[in-house]
Amino acid sequence: MSVFRFSRKQLGIPYALFLMFFVVAPLLVIIYYAFxxxxxxxxxxxxxxxxxxxxxxxxxFYSFALAIVTTAVCLIIAYPIAYVLARSNMRHKSVIVMIFxxxxxxxxxxxxxALKEILTVIEGNLAFHPFLNSVIGMCYDFxxxxxxxxxxxxxxxxxxxxxxxxxxxxxxxxTFLKVTLPLSVxxxxxxxxxxxxxxxxxxxxxxxxxxxxxxxxxxxxxYFAAYDWHNGSMISLILLLIILIxxxxxxxxxxxxxxxxxxxx
Amino acid sequence: xxxxxxxxxxxxxxxxxxxxxxAANYKTVNITAKSEEVIKLRICNWEExxxxxxxxxxxxxxxxxxxxxxxxxxxxxxxCDWYYDTYGKRVEIEYSCFGTNEDLYNQLNLGDTYDLxxxxxxxxxxxxxxxxxxxxxxxxxxxxxxxxxxxxGVSPFIREAFETNEIDGKRxxxxxxxxxxxxxxxxxxxxxxxxxxxxxxxxFNNPEYYRRITIKDNVRDxxxxxxxxxxxxxxxxxxxxNAPDYRERLAEEMNDVSPETIEAAQNLLQDxxxxxxxxxxxxxxxxxxxxxxxxxxxxxxxxxYAMDLAxxxxxxxxFAVPEECTNLWFDGWVMLKxxxxxxxxKQHAAEAFINFLSxxxxxxxxxxYIGYTSVISGGDDDTVYQYLNWCYAAEDEEEDTIEYxxxxxxxxxxxxxxxxxxxxxxxxxxxxxxxxxxxxxLNRSAIMQxxxxxxxxxxxxxxxxxxCYNIKDVALSTWLCIAAVICFIFAIVMKIRSGRYRE
Numbered sequence: 001m002s003v004f005r006f007s008r009k010q011l012g013i014p015y016a017l018f019l020m021f022f023v024v025a026p027l028l029v030i031i032y033y034a035f036x037x038x039x040x041x042x043x044x045x046x047x048x049x050x051x052x053x054x055x056x057x058x059x060x061f062y063s064f065a066l067a068i069v070t071t072a073v074c075l076i077i078a079y080p081i082a083y084v085l086a087r088s089n090m091r092h093k094s095v096i097v098m099i100f101x102x103x104x105x106x107x108x109x110x111x112x113x114a115l116k117e118i119l120t121v122i123e124g125n126l127a128f129h130p131f132l133n134s135v136i137g138m139c140y141d142f143x144x145x146x147x148x149x150x151x152x153x154x155x156x157x158x159x160x161x162x163x164x165x166x167x168x169x170x171x172x173x174x175t176f177l178k179v180t181l182p183l184s185v186x187x188x189x190x191x192x193x194x195x196x197x198x199x200x201x202x203x204x205x206x207x208x209x210x211x212x213x214x215x216x217x218x219x220x221x222x223y224f225a226a227y228d229w230h231n232g233s234m235i236s237l238i239l240l241l242i243i244l245i246x247x248x249x250x251x252x253x254x255x256x257x258x259x260x261x262x263x264x265x
Numbered sequence: 266x267x268x269x270x271x272x273x274x275x276x277x278x279x280x281x282x283x284x285x286x287x288a289a290n291y292k293t294v295n296i297t298a299k300s301e302e303v304i305k306l307r308i309c310n311w312e313e314x315x316x317x318x319x320x321x322x323x324x325x326x327x328x329x330x331x332x333x334x335x336x337x338x339x340x341x342x343x344x345c346d347w348y349y350d351t352y353g354k355r356v357e358i359e360y361s362c363f364g365t366n367e368d369l370y371n372q373l374n375l376g377d378t379y380d381l382x383x384x385x386x387x388x389x390x391x392x393x394x395x396x397x398x399x400x401x402x403x404x405x406x407x408x409x410x411x412x413x414x415x416x417x418g419v420s421p422f423i424r425e426a427f428e429t430n431e432i433d434g435k436r437x438x439x440x441x442x443x444x445x446x447x448x449x450x451x452x453x454x455x456x457x458x459x460x461x462x463x464x465x466x467x468x469f470n471n472p473e474y475y476r477r478i479t480i481k482d483n484v485r486d487x488x489x490x491x492x493x494x495x496x497x498x499x500x501x502x503x504x505x506x507n508a509p510d511y512r513e514r515l516a517e518e519m520n521d522v523s524p525e526t527i528e529a530a531q532n533l534l535q536d537x538x539x540x541x542x543x544x545x546x547x548x549x550x551x552x553x554x555x556x557x558x559x560x561x562x563x564x565x566x567x568x569x570y571a572m573d574l575a576x577x578x579x580x581x582x583x584f585a586v587p588e589e590c591t592n593l594w595f596d597g598w599v600m601l602k603x604x605x606x607x608x609x610x611k612q613h614a615a616e617a618f619i620n621f622l623s624x625x626x627x628x629x630x631x632x633x634y635i636g637y638t639s640v641i642s643g644g645d646d647d648t649v650y651q652y653l654n655w656c657y658a659a660e661d662e663e664e665d666t667i668e669y670x671x672x673x674x675x676x677x678x679x680x681x682x683x684x685x686x687x688x689x690x691x692x693x694x695x696x697x698x699x700x701x702x703x704x705x706x707l708n709r710s711a712i713m714q715x716x717x718x719x720x721x722x723x724x725x726x727x728x729x730x731x732x733c734y735n736i737k738d739v740a741l742s743t744w745l746c747i748a749a750v751i752c753f754i755f756a757i758v759m760k761i762r763s764g765r766y767r768e
Contacts, residue, residue: 055729058736120557127476127542182761210543214732222732225367226484226725227374 008149008190023240030240033233046234056219056235063215066131067200070138071146074195075188077139078146082187083180086154097151101144108141112208115140119209130211137205142198146191153187154180189250197243303355304614307604308341309369309379311596312362314445316340316627316634326633328651336630344621348614351412356614365483373397373601380604381615386595387485389441390432390715398440399600405442405616415442415623420642421677422707426595430712441597442619443640445631447565448593448702448710449486450586452549452572457559460694463585466493468560469537479552479561480537482544484728486592489713490562491530491537492519493589500589512708519590519711522720527727534731544732554580564594565699566637572696573636581691584699586706593710595640598622625649638700642675650675650684657688657697665690669697673704 037043050056085096103111119133120126126133157180165175201217214222216239223232318338326334341358348356361379363369366388373379384392392398406416423446427438453463457477462468469480469490481487496518499505508514538544542558549561550571563571568584575582598619605612621627625648628641632652643649650671659666669688672681688697716724 054736055733058734058738061736061739062734125476125542126557210545212538212541212544212732213734214729219729219733222725222729224371225365226721226728227367227370228722228725 007152008186011149011190011194027240030233030236033229034237035234037230046231047238049231050234050238059214059216059219062213063200066134066138066215067196069135070142070199071192071196073135073139074143074146075191078143078191079150079184079188082147082150082154083184086151086157097148100147103140104144109204109208111140112137112205116209126210130206130209130213133209134206134211137209138195138199138202141202141205142195145194149190149194150184150187153184153190157183193247193250197246201239303357304610305357305359306381306611306614306618307359307361307379308618309361309363309372309377309382311383312364314362314383314596314635314637315622316630318342326629326652326655328648328655330647330651332626332648332651334626334629334633334652336634340622340627340630343627344618347621348617352613352617354610354614358618373603378604379601380611381598381600381618383444383596383598386430386437386597387713387715389437389597389599392599392601393435393437393440394432394715397602399602399605399612400439401442401600402612402616405619412617412620414620414625415641418623418625418628418641418644418646419443420640420674422674423595423640425677426593426712427597432715437597441599442623443595443597444622445566445635445637446593446595446640447638447699448586448591448706449489449562449564450568450584450591450699451560452553452563452568452582452584452699453560454553454556454580455583460583460585463560463583464588465497466490466587466589467497468587469541469562470494470533472540474559475540476542477559478540479542479545479549479558481562482546484724485713486562487534487544487728487731488530488724489519489592490587491533492521492526493587495526495529495533496521497589512711515590515709516711516714519592520714520716522716522724524723527723531727531730534727538731550574553582554578556580565702566635568699569696570636572699581695583691583694584696585694586702586709589709591702591706591710593707593712597640636700653686653697653701657686657692659687659689663689667693669693669703671701673707674701679704 034046035042035044037045081100085093085100090096115137116126119136123129123133161179161183162175165179170178201215201220203215203217203221206213206215206218216235220232220235220239223229223235316336316339318336318340320336322335324335328334341360345356345358348354363372363382366384369382369384370388370391389398404410405413407413408416411417419442423443424438427441427443428436430437451463451468453460458468458474462471462473465471468474469478471478480490493500500515500518505511505514542552543549545552545561549558549563550567552558553561553571554575563584565584568582572582572584600612600615605615622631623641625641625643625646628639628643628649629652631637632639639649641649653671657669666687667690669686669692670679670681670684671686672684673679675681675684686697692698
């Protein structure tokens with residue numbers, strides 16, 4: 001048995017701690033600033049301002065587009081790798097998995113700096129393809145987060161189910177589509193959650209790869225740099241709500257599939 | 266130029282520090298003293314903005330007036346020793362750094378207390394206007410005191426600027442002592458860009474340099490450049506340049522924050538955004554040396570630093586100051602009321618620190634280490650001028666030389682024959698030009714004022730509009746693609762669900 005046996009719940013612990021110390025506690029302060037103006041009086045202007053300004057809505061759109069494309073690319077790259085790793089009979093699987101996780105141990109800014117040079121060699125000039133570069137940078141950064149949960153789920157997949165499908169006359173493709181894929185959905189969902197949400201706000205990648213367009217993270221940062229804590233807090237709050245809704249939705253989906261997995265077994 | 270490996274390391278580290286973000290760039294150097302009665306001085310300065318010592322022995326600067334300069338330990342350590350030797354009291358310095366003026370201001374608002382900080386002129390104005398600064402004491406301006414290195418050594422040019430500029434009727438000079446100064450301009454690679462193109466704020470919008478030039482990632486510098494570009498024709502007209510009140514009108518035009526100008530600047534910056542390589546704060550220096558870009562918007566001090574760095578790789582960069590106008594800026598030391606809190610001993614130590622940095626040898630050390638230009642000319646002491654000579658005087662065998670007057674800085678009289686450097690011809694476009702711009706460049710300079718709250722709000726809003734993606738820019742075809750993808754996903758989900766029920 002592998003020493004690296006994460007379950008999705010364990011993967012959630014750092015995030016839960018993060019939530020407690022860095023979101024829940026300052027949340028009240030954020031709410032206070034979000035619903036007050038410069039004079040400390042209650043106002044909804046910050047809220048309505050967000051939804052009426054084409055630039056803030058545009059930023060939300062751009063962040064979503066970037067995050068969704070990043071997640072899709074990560075998924076397409078990561079699933080086959082996770083599948084091959086989990087289903088193969090290699091003896092030192094854990095070492096191979098470690099190699100995939102290894103990039104995470106190298107400082108993130110160093111990695112992106114290296115990537116910058118590589119992309120410059122390939123493209124000639126980084127500034128010609130800002131969106132593409134951002135997607136590549138994000139994927140480079142978040143790929144391990146996509147591989148790990150899917151690998152774990154596929155590892156736990158009961159081999160007897162596959163044998164049964166085979167015995168009952170399913171072709172390999174049918175086995176994959178009808179058994180493996182549905183059973184790996186929880187891992188896919190975890191992976192998506194871990195990649196989609198951070199990539200909406202990770203503006204350091206964009207800054208380092210010279211994408212001059214703001215995403216949500218940089219927008220909030222720029223409001224705070226301009227001493228406008230009220231609008232900055234409101235945008236943080238809206239982003240938090242989006243994340244919350246998304247998390248609730250995926251949690252429900254995971255529970256659903258877990259229940260179904262249990263029923264099959 | 267003999268700048269050490271240290272600098273190379275420094276540029277990498279500072280690039281890394283900026284990249285790692287706002288909150289992370291916090292360094293603290295603690296100097297502990299054994300005596301119990303110590304004055305604790307909390308200083309907050311720009312990153313990489315003071316001599317931190319550790320020079321190689323071969324970096325020794327031997328000047329013609331017999332003075333040798335070598336930075337062995339940090340300026341802060343040297344100050345503590347000097348203060349003990351001079352005044353017999355122990356000082357302990359808690360030294361930390363900030364990344365931007367706005368970061369510093371936010372830190373102050375969040376309750377960090379410092380005694381002595383070194384923001385730029387507009388932030389000093391803001392702090393004066395908010396009545397947060399402790400005025401410098403009378404003793405600080407006593408020219409008969411030999412330890413008052415600042416008032417005895419500050420350049421007449423800088424002194425005048427600090428005495429004539431004011432906010433709400435309060436003069437800068439009463440609150441702030443200058444540290445470094447400079448102008449803004451375009452650092453360019455002459456192999457790739459014409460000098461005449463570089464001396465024009467419209468260079469950011471020049472399609473010839475599509476994606477090969479960087480602009481500053483902050484609203485004030487970018488706005489200044491945009492206004493200069495917008496008003497080019499007017500600013501360069503004979504009628505305007507020859508007007509008797511040219512300097513006042515120039516300052517007024519460059520500080521124009523009327524809604525029309527802001528809107529025009531927004532449109533122009535949006536065009537520039539689609540033409541430049543990037544909005545950068547620190548990475549431009551490395552990118553121009555490595556050849557990724559042909560030019561970048563640069564502060565004069567960083568330009569000197571980048572030119573020195575490039576020389577080590579045999580790349581010879583030049584610096585141009587746009588013909589329309591340039592931004593004359595200062596960084597200065599100010600004491601905070603909240604930190605000093607009426608403690609006379611502490612204030613004395615803080616003022617002594619400013620004076621210590623203003624000692625000509627120490628001014629040279631800082632200039633050598635960080636590449637910026639000190640406000641100190643030295644008064645009767647010619648160390649600073651000797652340093653200029655040491656850096657820039659033409660070699661004997663040099664054939665192509667020019668005479669470069671710097672008298673305006675040292676004595677206030679540019680015709681002063683004692684202050685004419687004979688230097689290599691290219692220095693008129695390179696380090697010397699950036700470090701001590703000639704008087705005609707300073708004639709077309711304007712100080713960018715502190716914008717009041719409404720103007721700050723309007724310019725910040727403009728900046729956000731420039732940087733954000735406008736939802737109206739999404740093409741119809743993109744919307745159709747998105748709709749198609751959503752339908753496709755929906756169809757798949759439905760199919761899976763219906764399949765499930767069949768099971």
